[in-house]
Amino acid sequence: MSDKRKIAEAAIVRLSVYNRALGEIEKEGLEIISSDELGDRIGYHATQIRKDLSCFGEFGEVGKGYFVRDLRDAISRILGVDRKWNVALAGAGHLGSALLAYPGFRQRGFNIVAVFDNDLAKIGKKWEGIVIQDTSELAKTVKEQDIRIGIIAVSPQVSQEIVDTLTSCGVRAILNFAPASITVGEGVELRNVDLATELECLSYFLTNEAEVRTEVLRKIKNNNGEGG
Amino acid sequence: MSDKRKIAEAAIVRLSVYNRALGEIEKEGLEIISSDELGDRIGYHATQIRKDLSCFGEFGEVGKGYFVRDLRDAISRILGVDRKWNVALAGAGHLGSALLAYPGFRQRGFNIVAVFDNDLAKIGKKWEGIVIQDTSELAKTVKEQDIRIGIIAVSPQVSQEIVDTLTSCGVRAILNFAPASITVGEGVELRNVDLATELECLSYFLTNEAEVRTEVLRKIKNNNGEGG
DNA sequence: CGGATGTTGTGATAAATTTCACAATATTAG
DNA sequence: CTAATATTGTGAAATTTATCACAACATCCG
Structure with missing residues (x-):
């Protein structure tokens, strides 16, 4: 599609994450990787990766996956980090x-x-x-x-x-x-x-989410519950 | 409403930002602030602030605004930073x-x-x-x-x-x-x-968005396009 | 007192983002 | 060659998030 207008900032952050992961994968000696496996490694859905990339072009090969080196080069170009x-x-x-x-x-x-x-x-x-x-x-x-x-x-x-x-x-x-x-x-x-903000988010989680999660787990245990 | 389930992570980050800003405002000696003015200072819409807060309770006074000190205390409690x-x-x-x-x-x-x-x-x-x-x-x-x-x-x-x-x-x-x-x-x-990711986002902007923006501005100039 | 003004909290609406579902196509094994 | 399998790219649907619009009510000023 290669339409560079209106790319979400979050998508750009993800591209950077993909790139870093591809660097690791390249070091491991892998030459080809599927969106599914890449997603597994970094904790994103495969479709998220493919959708993000589709804004900029077609980089994969159907039935095969992505050439690690090529995809890395492509993302580097997109991010503008193919330079100093x-x-x-x-x-x-x-x-x-x-x-x-x-x-x-x-x-x-x-x-x-x-x-x-x-x-x-x-x-x-x-x-x-x-x-x-x-x-x-x-x-x-x-x-x-x-x-x-x-x-x-x-x-x-x-x-x-x-x-x-x-x-x-x-x-x-x-x-x-x-x-x-x-x-x-x-x-x-x-x-x-903001470094302190990062810790404050963790504080929120420790104070609130953990409890909620515990409670939810308890409920699931009790009703065997399809909790929507 | 005070329903703590399903609060977006982004909302928590914003709460931390509100809190920091309220600290600055308190230092300036202001005792009351409206969501509108708070939003102006930190670059968010007033409704975003009110909506975020509404998940946890009612902290403002209609026609008046928020008591800076009270709101700060409330957010601190929500974030769990009313402790060490x-x-x-x-x-x-x-x-x-x-x-x-x-x-x-x-x-x-x-x-x-x-x-x-x-x-x-x-x-x-x-x-x-x-x-x-x-x-x-x-x-x-x-x-x-x-x-x-x-x-x-x-x-x-x-x-x-x-x-x-x-x-x-x-x-x-x-x-x-x-x-x-x-x-x-x-x-x-x-x-x-990831510190380098932060810079990579800026690199993306310098490489891509700036061009787009220039183009948009040119278009606006041509149509006299009522932008804010 | 009464009208003008200011502001919150929130249901409704709009916008953005993510996930699903699947056609298209490449590869592999027999 | 054919069937089975793997995987992409993407339109559509679902979900999430942000914004709008406004009732409710407080305050101010004459």
């Missing part, structure tokens, strides 16, 4: 430091090429081969290094300000780790990762 | 170290009380007041410290093994940062955060 992206990191604290050292970024084509902070004690220091710069140099560096993506690992108090600076320099994609409600203008893509 | 949770961290690498130091966890009631690693050079060292332990001590520590949540910050190669160990010790909630397809048994809640 230069990334700026704002914030050289604990989290920023960990992100700078995170091997998964480089492995998957994302190179952090600049780090910014407003702490005078850190500016000028070299981490992982990169000199920490003052935020005032941001505009110049973004242009010089062709930076397209910004990662926010600063305190929530200054996060919006840094986001504004980045977008005013032409950065159109922001990954925000600061626990704050950030707004961006039209045409800028923002993804928020 | 003890958390185990597996993996004392860069990322583990950053998570251990992350202030947002403690602020929101999550205390990392134990850290595990299999690197002999790290075991026995003290970080942020916590002695890094060998994984062999996991079962004992989980029981002694009443640990209910596990955070996985180990390499993808050993992540499944650590998850299995944790769940076999009775941990029923896992936050996984390892870029691997983890499976858990019935009754265990797993949340995955």
Whole structure:
């Protein structure tokens, strides 16, 4: 079908998951895989995988499955990770430091090429081969290094300000780790990762769902119950 | 209505966002807020907020809005964060170290009380007041410290093994940062955060959506198309 | 007091997403 | 070649999620 309009964000996340799984499968030496087996491995329905892929083209062979290598290449192209992206990191604290050292970024084509902070004690220091710069140099560096993506690992108090600076320099994609409600203008893509929110969801589950599940199980036991 | 069955996971994530925003609003000194204004701040529709809340009860006052403090307390209870949770961290690498130091966890009631690693050079060292332990001590520590949540910050190669160990010790909630397809048994809640996936979504946007949007904008310009 | 305004909670409706069902087609074994 | 089997791609159906529309009621202002 190859109709790129209106692809759900959730579908894009899944494509990334498919790609990672295909990488594992390739390492295992498998050359062909069916949507059914891929789905089993990552916990999705086979039809979900096929439907997701069908938005972008036909990649499988009927009666056979998908060539692992080919599908991986295809998804990489769809995601735009068949190239390198230069990334700026704002914030050289604990989290920023960990992100700078995170091997998964480089492995998957994302190179952090600049780090910014407003702490005078850190500016000028070299981490992982990169000199920490003052935020005032941001505009110049973004242009010089062709930076397209910004990662926010600063305190929530200054996060919006840094986001504004980045977008005013032409950065159109922001990954925000600061626990704050950030707004961006039209045409800028923002993804928020709130680490505490992730734990809060688990807390909800531990507090509520587990009980409900126990109760449901008890009921099923009692009525042998077709619980709709 | 207060019917806790079948609450969408997305709704729980939103509740956490509401709660964080309410914290900010409280700090600003506001005592009452409408769903409309809250929605504006965090980028959701007012009806979405009201609908989410309606699953758990009635917290607002007609014609007036919500008492910020009361709503925050109510959501905290719903999420189960009106208490402290003890958390185990597996993996004392860069990322583990950053998570251990992350202030947002403690602020929101999550205390990392134990850290595990299999690197002999790290075991026995003290970080942020916590002695890094060998994984062999996991079962004992989980029981002694009443640990209910596990955070996985180990390499993808050993992540499944650590998850299995944790769940076999009775941990029923896992936050996984390892870029691997983890499976858990019935009754265990797993949340995955793949940092590279987040960037891959941004890459997709930069590669595809931006073009589409440009095209749409051009069309709107031509038809003078009454967009919001 | 009374009308204008503001806001919630929710049933109804719309939109989006996922799953089903199956035609089409490739492969394998005899 | 033929029958049995495997698997894709996709229209249709089912399900889930989000938005709308509005009754109910509180508050404000004159």
